Amino acid sequence: MRTQAKIRSEFFIRSWAAFVLIAIYLPIVCSALAGLSKSRYFLFPVRQFSLDWWQRTLASLEVQTLVQNSITVALLVTLISVLLAFFGALAFARYEWKGRKLYQKLLLLPIFFPQAVLGLALLLWMNALGITPSWRTAVVAHLVWIVPVVTLVIAIQVYSYDATLEEAAIDLGAGRLFIFKEITLPLLWPGIWSGALFAFLLSWGNFPLSLYTAGADSTVPKWLYSKMVAGYTPMVPALGTMSTLSAASLLLLGGAVIAVIRRRRQK
Amino acid sequence: MHDSDAPPVVSTGLRYASPVLLFLLLGFLAPLVTVVAYAFASPKSFEVFTSFTLANFSAVLDSSNTVWTSFVWSLGLAAACTIILALIAYPIAYGLNHAFGRFSSLVSVLFVFPLFISENVRLYGWVQFFIKNGVVDGLLNALGLGPGPEVLYTPGITLFGMVYVYLPFMLFPMTLGLSMVPRDLIDAAADLGAGRFMVWREVELPLAMPGILIGMLLTFVLAVGAVAEAKILGGQSVITVVHDIEIAFTYAQDWPLGAALAVLLVLIIGGLTLAVLSRLDLDRVLGRR
Numbered sequence: 194m195r196t197q198a199k200i201r202s203e204f205f206i207r208s209w210a211a212f213v214l215i216a217i218y219l220p221i222v223c224s225a226l227a228g229l230s231k232s233r234y235f236l237f238p239v240r241q242f243s244l245d246w247w248q249r250t251l252a253s254l255e256v257q258t259l260v261q262n263s264i265t266v267a268l269l270v271t272l273i274s275v276l277l278a279f280f281g282a283l284a285f286a287r288y289e290w291k292g293r294k295l296y297q298k299l300l301l302l303p304i305f306f307p308q309a310v311l312g313l314a315l316l317l318w319m320n321a322l323g324i325t326p327s328w329r330t331a332v333v334a335h336l337v338w339i340v341p342v343v344t345l346v347i348a349i350q351v352y353s354y355d356a357t358l359e360e361a362a363i364d365l366g367a368g369r370l371f372i373f374k375e376i377t378l379p380l381l382w383p384g385i386w387s388g389a390l391f392a393f394l395l396s397w398g399n400f401p402l403s404l405y406t407a408g409a410d411s412t413v414p415k416w417l418y419s420k421m422v423a424g425y426t427p428m429v430p431a432l433g434t435m436s437t438l439s440a441a442s443l444l445l446l447g448g449a450v451i452a453v454i455r456r457r458r459q460k
Numbered sequence: 461m462h463d464s465d466a467p468p469v470v471s472t473g474l475r476y477a478s479p480v481l482l483f484l485l486l487g488f489l490a491p492l493v494t495v496v497a498y499a500f501a502s503p504k505s506f507e508v509f510t511s512f513t514l515a516n517f518s519a520v521l522d523s524s525n526t527v528w529t530s531f532v533w534s535l536g537l538a539a540a541c542t543i544i545l546a547l548i549a550y551p552i553a554y555g556l557n558h559a560f561g562r563f564s565s566l567v568s569v570l571f572v573f574p575l576f577i578s579e580n581v582r583l584y585g586w587v588q589f590f591i592k593n594g595v596v597d598g599l600l601n602a603l604g605l606g607p608g609p610e611v612l613y614t615p616g617i618t619l620f621g622m623v624y625v626y627l628p629f630m631l632f633p634m635t636l637g638l639s640m641v642p643r644d645l646i647d648a649a650a651d652l653g654a655g656r657f658m659v660w661r662e663v664e665l666p667l668a669m670p671g672i673l674i675g676m677l678l679t680f681v682l683a684v685g686a687v688a689e690a691k692i693l694g695g696q697s698v699i700t701v702v703h704d705i706e707i708a709f710t711y712a713q714d715w716p717l718g719a720a721l722a723v724l725l726v727l728i729i730g731g732l733t734l735a736v737l738s739r740l741d742l743d744r745v746l747g748r749r
Contacts, residue, residue: 198656201557204554205551206552206554206555206559207555207559208559209551209552209555209557210551210552210560210567213548213552213569213627214524214571215571216570216624217570217574217624217627219585219589220582220583220584220585220586220588220624221574221577221582221585222585223585223586223588223589223594223595223619224581224584224585224588226588226595227588234593235588235593235594235598236593236598237593237594237595237598237599238598238599238602245544266749271589273589276479277479277480277483278477278480280476280477280480281476281477281479281480283473283476284472284473284474284475284476284477285477286743286746287472287473288471288472288473288476290471290473290474290477291471291473291474292470292474292477293473294742296477296481297743297744298734298737298738299481299484300480301733301737301742302484302488302730302733303484303488304678305590305678305681305682305729305733305737306681306685306729307681307684307685307686307702307725307729308685309685309687309688309702309706309723310685310702310725310726312703313495313705313709313718313722314494314495314704314722315487315490315491315492316489316495316709317494317498317715317719318491318494321494333487334487336487337483338482338514339485340480340483340484341484343505344480344689345746348746349746349747352743352746352747353747354664377620381743392489394495394575394576395575395576397576398575398576398577398578399578400578400580400688401520401687401688406578413578414578414580414581417578417580417581417584418580418688421692422691425664429584430584430585430588433577433581433584433585436578436581437577437581438576440504440573440576441573443463444569444573444576448569454590
């Protein structure tokens, strides 16, 4: 009786998760269809498929600039956030110190904050400082949100870090730099890679912060939004789909790298 | 650098935390202070730090002004979104811990991935699903079942969009919370004769509560600040608070009014966040042994 109830509830849970997943990916599929149909306006069922809009998107100079902006911003955000977050995560999870609990909570505040409001607040602040918004200021804006996220991602890895290894090395006379290079870094690599992957992908897909803080420069999500509001062309779903596919490939690639690092460490 | 035998003046932890703290001071706290300063500046001016008035706040609270309706909408939609998402996410969070077995990391990745696609792209996909001649309407027409339902540009679809966008923010803290419940404890309670409902109410729910609370808080706080859902799917049938703030900053060119609205919103969000976070031990939630 008990096991039968269990089978039934597991069946319910699996079907429910499958249903929600289908709902999550449904609009993404709709977008892909719209970008692959020949007509100027989306008609379903699609009368004629074509790659015209994909080709036009790939050939567009405007789009190339956007993609360049998005990649530059995401790379800088990844680099800076991993650097800051690596030490931030050690302070978060590795060391006992007086202000640690307070620091942990302060760090979470930018995550528990609507990004649109954060973007507008940063815009006011830049205006007060006399800085003209551009893609460079968008990097700063992304960092305010992404540094705490990456810190948490790395901190989770730090929690499983065995600090006695470091102490043993000190007892054996190892220097600080040696310990850092030979013990701390290798043990934390999977967390650092996950953090970097998160940083890049979150910056790549970020819309609200870029909208308010990138000034006259545009990123892929920002440009897509401006075209959704006025001037729709099938290049919008085409570029949206390309952006999604690039994120997916990067996630697969990054996941594979992390899996390899984990496996090598276990040997 | 400190000598290893002299006790350091600044602890290692603080030293490692200082770059992040300094950055957040300049990138998070300073902008918020600027917003507060603007909120007390003369209406429709840019005289920040030079004038002081409460006129912007009285304009927001003035009942002849309709600005407060956007607050009611945002808070109401956020509350509804939080409750709906708690119900949607709970079985999935449970499944990620107990029912999906070796597929559970694949399933998590499938739920995380949408976070990396900007919300406007995902929401616009729903527009193409529901729009005239879109997927639903086109399919029903092709089957001869007449035109599809007109759901776009209503408050209901705005709520739907919010539920859709904020699902991961509820799901993952909840999953973390449920993973804190030891399996043995549930088995023990069941062996001692507790029914399934009793086990859930007395063991599972209280132990998973920190994670569930974080999920609900995160969802609510982000949903109060929602704007893209109302614009893209809702077609501005609902004006949310952040939309009002944005209007004040752009078309209306009344930065002090926008700042006053933002300050009120931040007070609600910050108060809630601090109240919940101060009760939680983050080390336990994130898995310190």
